[in-house]
Amino acid sequence: MENLRILITNDDGINSPALEIMSKRLKHIGEIYIIVPERERSGGSHAITLHKPLRVNEITWKISNVKCWTTNGNPADCILLGLYALLPNFPSVVISGINKGYNLGTDIIYSGTVSGAREASLNGIPAISISVSHEGGEEDFEKAVEFLMKYIHLFLKILPKEIFLNINIPPKADISNIFVTYQGKFHYKNRVEKRYDPRNKEYYWLHGEIEKQAEEGSDIWAINQGMISITPLHSNMTYFPLIETIKKILTE
DSSP states (O other): OOOEEEEEEOSSOTTOTHHHHHHHHHTTSEEEEEEEESSOOTTOTTOOOOSSOOOEEEEEOSSTTEEEEEESSOHHHHHHHIIIIIOSSOOSEEEEEEEESOOOGGGGGTOHHHHHHHHHHHTTOOEEEEEEOTTOOHHHHHHHHHHHHHHHHHHHHHOOTTEEEEEEEOTTOOTTOEEEOBOOEEEEESOEEEEEOTTSOEEEEEOOEEEEEOOTTBHHHHHHTTOEEEEEEESOOOOGGGHHHHHHHHHO
């Protein structure tokens, strides 16, 4: 079986407990490189840093023979730094995560975790974003790594160029209980809450209550059923059915 070159990033930063578990286990199937933000970047979507310098610090990692860097940038920056500055060769695969908190439905638009995988795929590198529940702990991280080790070579054989996988693993899921899903939809109510500080100045807090729309076959539905969700994603957001209609009305 091919020895892989694996680049790991995340949006939870260097203090994510998943990093040690991932590097300890995944080093059995390849070379491990870690490039992560120096602090949490959750909800940062696909931001890249254009208007200030990117700083990089190499740190001595807890696991031997694993190279690790932190940066003041975002997950997408981490990928660009890895591909074009820090790694000796392009990686075989990028793994973004393991995120503590699902990335499902329309929430993937906001996800820094998903953006790490998306940026890799935009640069022609096979990629996987992977998440567990908000309550996830060491047992959930271990299960997610077990899942990756079991299937990663298979995924790499079939992934088309510029397609990446978004994987979500619920608690207590059997790693063979898998459903291949499409991206579902989350609807929120009360997205913006107005509050007042001690000086009676108003401020706003974004949160929202989810109104779940779990269509059968979606990633949200699969997680609600206790199944592992795998969603193939790509970055082309074109709605092709409308192209000819627009052309027609513009020429009338």
